[in-house]
Amino acid sequence: MATKPQGHLAALFAFKGRTRRLPFALTALAILVLWQLPEPVLTTLLLYRVSVHATTYETVLVLLACLAWPLSCAAARRLHDAGFSGWPGLIYLAHTALVLFSLLSNWLPLPRVGAWVYDSISWLLVLTTLVLAVLPGTKGENKFGGDPRQGSKKAVDSF
Numbered sequence: 001m002a003t004k005p006q007g008h009l010a011a012l013f014a015f016k017g018r019t020r021r022l023p024f025a026l027t028a029l030a031i032l033v034l035w036q037l038p039e040p041v042l043t044t045l046l047l048y049r050v051s052v053h054a055t056t057y058e059t060v061l062v063l064l065a066c067l068a069w070p071l072s073c074a075a076a077r078r079l080h081d082a083g084f085s086g087w088p089g090l091i092y093l094a095h096t097a098l099v100l101f102s103l104l105s106n107w108l109p110l111p112r113v114g115a116w117v118y119d120s121i122s123w124l125l126v127l128t129t130l131v132l133a134v135l136p137g138t139k140g141e142n143k144f145g146g147d148p149r150q151g152s153k154k155a156v157d158s159f
Helices: 021-036 039-047 054-081 087-104 115-134
Strands: none
Touching (some): 021 054, 021 115, 054 115
């Protein structure tokens, strides 16, 4: 069964296929930089309790949550390249859920997440990204698709 090649944008949202190390690292770097851009602004607004319309926060939260999806997809494809299941790639979505829960607890009566929990998961996220960036892929075709280094049409690269 032949799969039709996907464009770069479509590859950002695909869990199927395999991705090489460099495209994963570039995708992860770009998304993590974009993730960090609004953080100082949000922190300052929360620290000084600046009154901002609620839709500003909601918009930023939705945009940040949207960044976790392509990062999880890239991680799953990277795990596929190494011959593993892509499920551990969902750590990026778990991290995002924790961040959203933590931010929402500022406005809603939710239990506070300890800073050590957030820091631990953040470091786990960094470690996971580094491991996936250097983990060698399997040579040749595996159960997740063709070898992306050999230009297989079954492989998916986002960069």
